[in-house]
Amino acid sequence: MPDEIDLLRxxxxxxxxxxxxxxxxxxxxVTAVAEPVPPQTRPLPxxxxxxxxxxxxxxxxxxxxxxxxxxxxxxxGSSGPPPTLRKPLATAWEPxxxxxxGPTGVKMSSGQWRLxxxxxxxxxxxxxxxxxxxxxxxCPTARTCYAEGNTATSPTGPGDINALYVxxxxxxxxxxxxxxxxxxxxxKLACTMDSDCGxxxxxxxxxxxxxxxxxxxxxxxxxxLGAGADQIIDLTCTSxxxxxxxxxxxxxxxxxxxxxxGPGIKLISTIDGGRHFTISPFPAGTSAQSLSCPTSTHCVAxxxxxxxxxxxxxEPDTTTSTVLVTxxxxxxxxxxxxxxxxxxxxxxxxxxxxAHCTLLGYVIGPGSQSGSMPVSGSGKYTYQxxxxxxxFSADGGRSWTIRKLPKNIPGPFLNSLACPTAKVCYAVxxxxxxxxxGTLQDAGSAVIAVTRDAGQTWQPVRxxxxxxxxxxxxxxxxxxxxxxxxxxxxxxxxxxxLQGSMSSVPVYTLHG
Amino acid sequence: MGEKRTDGRQAAVxxxxxxxxxxxxxxxxxxxxxxxxxxxxxxxxxxxxxxxFATAYRRRGSYEPSRGSLRSWLYGIAANVxxxxxxxxxxxxxxxxxxxxxxxxxxxxxxxxxxxITAALAPRIAAALAELNPDxxxxxxxxxxxxxxxxxxxxALGIAQGxxxxxxxxxxxxxxxHLGEFDFNLWTFKESGHA
Numbered sequence: 112m113p114d115e116i117d118l119l120r121x122x123x124x125x126x127x128x129x130x131x132x133x134x135x136x137x138x139x140x141v142t143a144v145a146e147p148v149p150p151q152t153r154p155l156p157x158x159x160x161x162x163x164x165x166x167x168x169x170x171x172x173x174x175x176x177x178x179x180x181x182x183x184x185x186x187x188g189s190s191g192p193p194p195t196l197r198k199p200l201a202t203a204w205e206p207x208x209x210x211x212x213g214p215t216g217v218k219m220s221s222g223q224w225r226l227x228x229x230x231x232x233x234x235x236x237x238x239x240x241x242x243x244x245x246x247x248x249x250c251p252t253a254r255t256c257y258a259e260g261n262t263a264t265s266p267t268g269p270g271d272i273n274a275l276y277v278x279x280x281x282x283x284x285x286x287x288x289x290x291x292x293x294x295x296x297x298x299k300l301a302c303t304m305d306s307d308c309g310x311x312x313x314x315x316x317x318x319x320x321x322x323x324x325x326x327x328x329x330x331x332x333x334x335x336l337g338a339g340a341d342q343i344i345d346l347t348c349t350s351x352x353x354x355x356x357x358x359x360x361x362x363x364x365x366x367x368x369x370x371x372x373g374p375g376i377k378l379i380s381t382i383d384g385g386r387h388f389t390i391s392p393f394p395a396g397t398s399a400q401s402l403s404c405p406t407s408t409h410c411v412a413x414x415x416x417x418x419x420x421x422x423x424x425x426e427p428d429t430t431t432s433t434v435l436v437t438x439x440x441x442x443x444x445x446x447x448x449x450x451x452x453x454x455x456x457x458x459x460x461x462x463x464x465x466a467h468c469t470l471l472g473y474v475i476g477p478g479s480q481s482g483s484m485p486v487s488g489s490g491k492y493t494y495q496x497x498x499x500x501x502x503f504s505a506d507g508g509r510s511w512t513i514r515k516l517p518k519n520i521p522g523p524f525l526n527s528l529a530c531p532t533a534k535v536c537y538a539v540x541x542x543x544x545x546x547x548x549g550t551l552q553d554a555g556s557a558v559i560a561v562t563r564d565a566g567q568t569w570q571p572v573r574x575x576x577x578x579x580x581x582x583x584x585x586x587x588x589x590x591x592x593x594x595x596x597x598x599x600x601x602x603x604x605x606x607x608x609l610q611g612s613m614s615s616v617p618v619y620t621l622h623g
Numbered sequence: 624m625g626e627k628r629t630d631g632r633q634a635a636v637x638x639x640x641x642x643x644x645x646x647x648x649x650x651x652x653x654x655x656x657x658x659x660x661x662x663x664x665x666x667x668x669x670x671x672x673x674x675x676f677a678t679a680y681r682r683r684g685s686y687e688p689s690r691g692s693l694r695s696w697l698y699g700i701a702a703n704v705x706x707x708x709x710x711x712x713x714x715x716x717x718x719x720x721x722x723x724x725x726x727x728x729x730x731x732x733x734x735x736x737x738x739x740i741t742a743a744l745a746p747r748i749a750a751a752l753a754e755l756n757p758d759x760x761x762x763x764x765x766x767x768x769x770x771x772x773x774x775x776x777x778x779a780l781g782i783a784q785g786x787x788x789x790x791x792x793x794x795x796x797x798x799x800x801h802l803g804e805f806d807f808n809l810w811t812f813k814e815s816g817h818a
Contacts, residue, residue, distance in 0.1 A: 113807045115798050119767040122748040126665070129656040133669045137652055140673035141644075141680045473785060497792065524789040541789065545800065555793045 193315035194293060196335040199385075204330040207277060207286035213615035223600075223623045224559065224572050228283050229615035230258060230276060230605060246616070247272075248527075248605055250595035251302035253622070254281050256603050257288075257328065258593075259296050272296040275328055282603040282618045288328035294320065297342040298356065307351040309385065311343025319343065319358075321385040325351065334385045343379060347404045352384040355404045355441070357412070376400075376414070378441040382407075391441050397433050401470075405462040408440045411508035413460040413470050432472065434460070436508040450513055453500060459528055462508070467533035470502040471525055472513060481518055499525035501538055503565050514566030516542075520558055526607070529596035534565045537621075539591035539604050546576060546589070557591045559604065559619070574619065587616055596621075644683055648676055651697050658769050659701055663711050671708065675701045691778025698769050699779035702761045709757060719749030747812060751801035759794035766791055 129137075213229025220226070250256040260274035273295045275288040290296075297319075298311035306327035312320045319336040321343065336343070341360045348354035358379040376399045378391045393399050399414040412435040434447040453472040462468040474480075480498040502511040516523045522543035530536040537559055544556040559572040576588040587606040596602040600623030606616045655675060660668035678700050679686075686696050705712060722745070752760060765771045765779060777787040799805075805812050 115795055115802065115805075115807075116767045118744065118802070118805065118807070119748060119752075119763070119798065122745055122752070123661040126657055126661045128653045129660075129669075129672065133656055133672060134652065136669050137648070137656075137673040137676050140677040141648065144677045144680050497788065522792075524785065541793075543793070543796065545797070555789075 193317050195318055195338065196314050196320065196333065199335070200291065200333040202289070202291050202331045202333070204326060205289040206329065207288050210276065210285045210287060212284065219574055219577060221572050221574050224574070224619055224621050226574055226577075226617055227620050228285070228618045230285050230618055231615040246592055246605055246607075247296075247299040248593040248595050248603065249300040249302055249308070250282075250597050250603050251308070252305045253597050253601040254279055255302075255305035255327070256282055256595065257300050257302070257308065258285075258605065259299070275300075277328055278603075281601070281622055282620045289331075291322075291331050291333050294322065294331075294333060296322070297359075298344055298346045301346040301348040301354060301356075303348050303350055309346055309348055309354050311346055311356060313340070313342055321381070321388070323351075323385050332385065336379075336388065344376075345400075345402045347402055347410075349404060349407050353382045353407050354385075355380045355402065355410060357399055357402050358390060378402075378410075378412075380441060393435060394444050394446060397435060397446065399435060401460045403460050403462040403468065405465050405468075408438055409462075409465045409507060410437050410441060411435070411460055411462055411468050411504075412444075434470070434508055434511070438507075445509065447509055447511070449502065449511055453502070453513055460508075461528065461530060463530050463533055466505055466507050467530070468504040468508045469528060469530045469536055470511070471528045471538070472500040472502050474498055474500055480515055480522065497522075499523045499538070499540065501525070501528060501536065501562075501566050505533070505565075512566070514562075516560055516569050520560050520569060520571045523558065523560065524555075524590075525560070526591065527593045527604075529594045529602060531596040531599045531601075534563055535596075535599045536562050536566065537594050537596050537602055537604075538562075538569075539594040541590040542571075544573070555589055557589055557606070559591065559594070591619065644680055647679075647693055647697070651694060652676060654769070655697055655701050658698065658764070659705060661768055662705050662715075662764065663708055664715050667708065667711055671701075671704050675704050678704070692775055694769075695771055695775035695779040698765055698771060698775075699781065702765060702779060706757060706761070712760075713753060716749045716753035720746050720753055722746050722749075744812075747802060747805075751798050754801045755794060755797055758790055759797060762787060762790040763794040763798065 211231045213231040218226055247259045248256060249258075256278045258276045258278075259272050260276055261272050273290055275290050275296070276285045277288050278285045293315040294312045295316065296310050296312050300308045300310045302308035307325050308323070308328065310322045312322045312333070314320045314333065314335070317340055318338065319340055319342040321334045321336060323332045323334070324330060336358075339360075341358055343356040344359045346354055346356035356379050358377045360375045360377060376393060378393060378399075380389050380391075381387060393412065393414075396417050397414050398417055399412040401414070402410060402412045404410040414433055414435065416431055416433045432449050432453060434449060435444045436447060437444050449472065453474055460468060460470040475497050498515070500513050500515050502513050504511045516538075520542050523538075523540055524542070525538045525540035527540070528536060528538045539557075539559050541555040542558045544558070546556050557574060560569045561572060562569045574588070580588065590607040591604050592607040594602055594604040600621060602619075602621040604619040606618075652672065656668055656672040659671050659675070663671065675697065679697055682700075686693065690696075752763075755763065761780060762776055765776050766773075771779060773784055773787050773791065776782075776791065777784040780787065782790075803812065
């Protein structure tokens with residue numbers, strides 16, 4: 112039977128193609144751009160994050176950044192080869208700069224939750240052409256939170272996750288921390304105390320580095336991983352000196368538009384704060400996407416199984432996923448299969464202790480949210496067949512119970528999950544509750560799903576889109592992108608970072 | 624909706640040299656122009672399509688075949704350029720929405736003519752599209768008009784595949800809700816009587 116897409120295709124279907132004038136105008140526009148620019152002699156490095164020459168600030172930042180972006184992309188070699196680190200670099204302590212407070216007059220509450228503040232950085236972008244998301248949130252304590260930002264100004268240009276924001280009052284007010292020149296983040300911050308954190312990064316877009324701070328981001332140690340562009344894409348630390356992460360090697364294939372790392376992902380470990388690293392492989396046939404190590408020896412990784420003989424050319428089946436468990440720090444791994452159709456389009460596995468782990472899953476298949484779990488892979492699926500689920504393990508990741516969300520959270524698309532205890536979890540995203548936003552009809556609503564019994568029951572927390580929000584901010588309210596809960600009743604969550612959005616992002620807090 | 628569509632994806636080709644760009648221009652200008660013209664009208668489309676390809680030329684060094692097809696990259700630039708003309712697109716949709724459908728005599732005289740059916744449906748479709756938010760409209764029209772797959776939409780808009788999928792799902796649901804009582808078997812709105 113025809114559907115709404117077929118109907119839509121009839122609309123303005125008689126629109127003619129370009130006439131001669133349109134072709135000529137386009138040729139003239141391209142020629143005008145091309146004339147003053149010498150032919151490009153070499154492509155930019157094929158890296159996830161590409162270099163920029165500087166972080167641009169000030170009142171004319173947007174214009175300047177556009178101009179700079181054009182120059183960088185047209186003349187990639189004009190400023191000479193980028194710097195390379197031969198030895199660790201330590202930066203001096205610098206103060207943070209305060210950010211503007213964001214819009215006023217739209218504060219709200221929902222139960223114990225509050226919409227209390229706004230993160231108002233310059234140039235928020237949803238991840239552009241790279242899978243690294245702006246807005247990665249890390250809250251090591253009830254008062255301290257860090258958020259990574261993207262200063263890119265082009266929605267289709269490279270992502271520049273080279274800004275770091277900090278709140279010292281549980282998400283109320285935010286400041287900008289210094290980031291070493293030329294550094295972009297390639298992983299979320301992993302913190303064991305409010306001031307001790309590590310992260311993966313790239314140095315001038317071409318060299319993988321390990322970043323560490325013991326001063327809450329006011330000063331940094333930048334340690335090269337080697338001469339190449341191997342980069343840490345996920346990091347988990349059990350102490351200030353003991354961390355493990357996922358290393359994307361420079362020869363790895365990426366499925367960028369799927370936001371997944373491809374074959375060639377390895378485990379990288381340090382027990383001396385980044386002075387030395389050991390690198391070990393994962394079992395063949397698996398590409399790990401997310402890692403959590405609650406102890407120095409026990410780790411759980413989630414990922415996608417690779418098609419047999421896959422050399423990175425064939426896309427993975429993201430409707431399935433694999434969990435890997437190690438008890439010896441990665442020397443050996445046990446492979447655990449999740450139910451068919453539970454995929455990892457947004458990979459995230461977290462362990463609150465050595466026994467209790469959770470993961471975000473995504474179901475694509477016949478069988479709706481309110482029905483039984485799908486068992487067959489055939490047939491076409493409707494959007495009623497696509498929804499997020501949460502997996503719970505009480506044996507360190509060796510077996511999983513997949514929990515659906517209840518009917519009063521219909522069609523959930525979850526972006527982030529935080530489980531401060533074995534039983535208490537908060538999942539954030541959007542569900543299929545329609546709402547009116549100004550003159551627009553929005554088909555979804557932001558939702559915080561809360562369970563206090565390891566997923567057996569869930570309660571939604573909702574915030575309607577405020578009536579008088581600043582123009583351009585509407586859709587930052589209809590989805591929640593990140594959540595962190597350092598304690599069972601203390602959470603900070605942030606709205607989504609829209610492509611092209613230059614506006615503030617709402618911050619939701621729970622301080623029960 | 625979850626089926627994978629790869630029919631429209633062409634082999635990725637790096638466009639470093641001017642000659643490569645010329646080939647890309649010849650292959651993709653007409654469909655990209657038409658995509659823009661359907662959204663903002665032919666008059667504005669000439670300028671915007673030219674802007675898309677001038678932008679693409681400037682940024683050709685940053686095009687990464689591994690991140691998605693050339694087609695999706697160009698449509699991503701086009702969607703961004705059209706986004707900057709949101710008000711123009713909205714005004715055109717609202718204008719279409721206010722236009723009356725052809726009278727019953729037209730439908731009766733040539734009821735089998737697709738053009739008559741299309742004209743009869745256009746105001747309702749325009750009104751429904753006008754109600755969508757920019758994110759939903761981008762995803763929906765890239766899917767329906769540009770015929771990009773989920774993966775290509777994700778690459779075009781620089782969003783995760785799951786985000787593209789969820790946005791498209793919600794856009795389709797919203798469109799259906801705005802269309803109201805449309806009978807997809809009879810291809811008519813129940814209350815309108817045009818068929």
